[in-house]
Amino acid sequence: MSWINLSALWKILVFGLIAGAGLPAIFAGGLYALSQGPRTHRVATAGADGAEGDSDVLIGGNVLGMIVAAICFLIVLAAIGWGIYEVYQIGHPAVKK
Amino acid sequence: MSNDTVLVLVVITALAFDFTNGFHDTGNAMATSIATGALGPRTAVAISGVLNFVGAFLSLAVAATIASGLVDTKVVTLTVVAAGLAGGIIWNLVTWLFGIPSSSSHALIGGVIGSVIAAAGGSGVLWHGLVSKVVIPAVLSPIIAALVAATGTWLLYRISRSMTDGARKHGFRIGQIGSACMVSLAHGTNDAQKTMGVITLALIANGTLAAKSNAPIWVIVCCALAISIGTYLGGWRVIRTLGKGLVEIEAPQGMAAESASAAVILLSSSFGYSLSTTHVATGSIIGTGLGKRGAEVRWNVAGRMATAWVFTLPSAALVGAGAEALAHSIGGTWGVVVDLILLAALATFIYIRSRGSKVDHNNVNAEWTGSVAPAEEPAAAAAA
Numbered sequence: 441m442s443w444i445n446l447s448a449l450w451k452i453l454v455f456g457l458i459a460g461a462g463l464p465a466i467f468a469g470g471l472y473a474l475s476q477g478p479r480t481h482r483v484a485t486a487g488a489d490g491a492e493g494d495s496d497v498l499i500g501g502n503v504l505g506m507i508v509a510a511i512c513f514l515i516v517l518a519a520i521g522w523g524i525y526e527v528y529q530i531g532h533p534a535v536k537k
Numbered sequence: 538m539s540n541d542t543v544l545v546l547v548v549i550t551a552l553a554f555d556f557t558n559g560f561h562d563t564g565n566a567m568a569t570s571i572a573t574g575a576l577g578p579r580t581a582v583a584i585s586g587v588l589n590f591v592g593a594f595l596s597l598a599v600a601a602t603i604a605s606g607l608v609d610t611k612v613v614t615l616t617v618v619a620a621g622l623a624g625g626i627i628w629n630l631v632t633w634l635f636g637i638p639s640s641s642s643h644a645l646i647g648g649v650i651g652s653v654i655a656a657a658g659g660s661g662v663l664w665h666g667l668v669s670k671v672v673i674p675a676v677l678s679p680i681i682a683a684l685v686a687a688t689g690t691w692l693l694y695r696i697s698r699s700m701t702d703g704a705r706k707h708g709f710r711i712g713q714i715g716s717a718c719m720v721s722l723a724h725g726t727n728d729a730q731k732t733m734g735v736i737t738l739a740l741i742a743n744g745t746l747a748a749k750s751n752a753p754i755w756v757i758v759c760c761a762l763a764i765s766i767g768t769y770l771g772g773w774r775v776i777r778t779l780g781k782g783l784v785e786i787e788a789p790q791g792m793a794a795e796s797a798s799a800a801v802i803l804l805s806s807s808f809g810y811s812l813s814t815t816h817v818a819t820g821s822i823i824g825t826g827l828g829k830r831g832a833e834v835r836w837n838v839a840g841r842m843a844t845a846w847v848f849t850l851p852s853a854a855l856v857g858a859g860a861e862a863l864a865h866s867i868g869g870t871w872g873v874v875v876d877l878i879l880l881a882a883l884a885t886f887i888y889i890r891s892r893g894s895k896v897d898h899n900n901v902n903a904e905w906t907g908s909v910a911p912a913e914e915p916a917a918a919a920a921a
Contacts, residue, residue: 444673445808452804453681460682460800461689464712464792468696471708475700498704520719523803524595527726530807531596 459523463516470512477502540743543615543873547739550622550877552763555732557629558641559589559767562728564776565638565798565818566720569791572780572902575710576717578773585721586769592725593761598809599727600752603734606666606809608649610741610748612657616864618739619873620655623880624648624857630887632845636774636896639842640813643849645731646671649738651854652861674805674812675846679820682801686821689793690828697789709788716795721768723802724814729764731811733757773896778842779818781902784826784834793828794821816846 477500499506566588567581576584625641625648632639646667653661697705733752736759740746746753752760780786786794798814798821805812819842826834863879864872 444669448808448810449677452801452808453684455804456681456685456797456800457688459804460685460797461692461793463800464689464716464796465692465696467712467792468693468709468789471705471712472696472700474708475704497701498707520715524722527596527803527807531598531726 459519463519466512467516470509470516471498473505473512474499474509476500476505540615543619543870544739544743544745546873546877547615547619547622548736548759550619550626550880551732551736551739552759554622554626554629554645554735555729555760555763556767557626557633558645558728558732559586559764560770560772561629561633561638561641561767561775562724562814563768563772564779565814566717566724566795568776568780568818569786569794569822570713570717571776572786573710573713573788573791574902575713575788575791578776578902581717582769584718585724586765588718588721589725589729589768590761590765592722593729593733593757593764595722595726596806597730597733597751597757599730599806599811600733600737602666602670602809602811603646603731603738605749606670607646607663608653608738609657609661609663610738612653612661613738613742614656615739615742616873617652617656617861618649618735618742619876620652620860620864621645621649621857622735623860623876624651624853624855626880627856627883628849628853630884632849633772633774634887634891636778637842637845638775638779638815638819639845639849640675640815641728642731642811642813642815643671643675643846644853645735646811647850647853648857649735650850651857651859654854655858655861656865670810671812672850674810675816678801678805678810678812679816679823682797682817682820683824683827685801686794686797686824687828689797690790690825693789693793694829706788709792713788713792713795716792716799719799720795720802720814720818723799723806724768725761725764726806727802727811727814729760730806732760732763734811736760774891777896777902778838779822781904784822786822786825787829790825790829794818794825797821797824813846 475498563582563585566585567576570576571578571581625645628639628644628647629641650662650667693709733756736756737746737750737752741748741750798818801817802812802814823834823839860876864876867875
């Protein structure tokens with residue numbers, strides 16, 4: 441038995457980068473796409489973090505931008521859901537009936 | 538008194554540890570969201586509490602590591618477990634008093650190992666398991682987290698550079714809420730597991746469960762509850778150090794840090810590494826400071842934390858060993874009872890000390906002036 445489980449380390453690093461840096465990057469891409477356009481819309485401020493001055497318009501109004509943004513956000517949500525499912529699967533070894 | 542009385546005492550102590558674990562670690566998930574204003578302090582701790590509860594059910598890999606991978610279950614008695622828990626709780630409370638985000642996991646593991654050594658000598662510890670599943674991950678995990686967070690931070694600023702400041706702040710605050718929730722979930726999968734592992738260990742020691750058993754469902758539920766209540770009460774002192782003391786954080790950095798923490802913790806949990814969520818969160822926050830040009834990392838605060846990390850295992854082990862020696866010299870059930878009375882007295886004392894320089898949801902975000910307690914309070918008590 442070795443002291444360092446290199447294969448686990450490798451996986452944690454690579455999947456860590458994909459999930460921990462890649463997913464936020466896709467989210468950022470979505471935000472960027474969403475902000476394209478003439479900035480006519482004003483988004484209803486979500487949750488308790490309202491009072492933000494007048495420059496926090498998030499949705500630019502470009503239809504293509506909004507579609508791209510929706511795709512990005514869906515990818516992120518799907519990846520999170522899949523990740524949680526995987527963790528659950530690994531953490532509960534299948535019960536043999 | 539029968540063995541069952543001792544078992545009940547041990548389970549209660551373990552749940553008390555789980556509670557301190559929750560409240561010591563709220564900051565890991567929520568400190569950056571609170572610091573950037575993405576979530577109100579009270580909302581943040583409430584969400585975190587609920588998600589910790591859910592997370593506790595998500596994976597059982599870490600509980601298995603603690604229950605059978607670190608110490609020889611044959612030498613573990615209920616007294617040993619009680620003494621180990623005392624070591625963990627005391628270290629957690631002391632570091633909380635000083636606002637140091639040290640690892641609750643190491644406090645627990647250190648305490649248990651110390652008491653095992655005191656009871657049975659070094660051969661009772663599975664050193665290989667300890668080094669490969671605890672010590673090495675403790676060193677590597679903050680580095681990996683920092684790397685991931687620095688990469689994420691760089692990417693986020695790069696992608697969003699042409700957005701207006703307001704839109705960026707607004708957008709990433711929303712993202713931050715999501716990523717902070719993931720960290721809370723991850724915390725439940727890793728930290729709630731540790732107490733489950735210890736209670737399982739106690740049940741095995743008592744003969745209630747066979748060796749290598751999994752945690753029974755009532756143990757899982759109780760641990761999930763204890764950690765989420767602890768989380769809800771919120772360790773404001775630690776939240777403050779993490780959110781304000783280490784790096785001044787903007788929303789994109791907060792999101793990058795939390796995503797990195799969540800990813801690393803969840804991945805490690807599923808490999809059964811009981812790594813410290815605290816170490817990961819701190820590594821991520823430092824990484825996010827490194828990934829943004831012009832951001833300043835307060836290395837003196839980071840250095841103080843790192844020192845506390847190095848001391849956590851041995852210090853908790855010493856307390857655990859002392860508690861075991863004391864319980865052993867008194868003997869039997871009364872040994873455990875005396876240990877726990879001492880523990881309760883110490884906990885009360887620390888709580889009273891903490892009132893002298895109170896940090897709560899009102900002043901958690903006050904300007905960082907070099908100490909845990911904000912300046913308008915008498916800060917002397919927390920200046921160490």
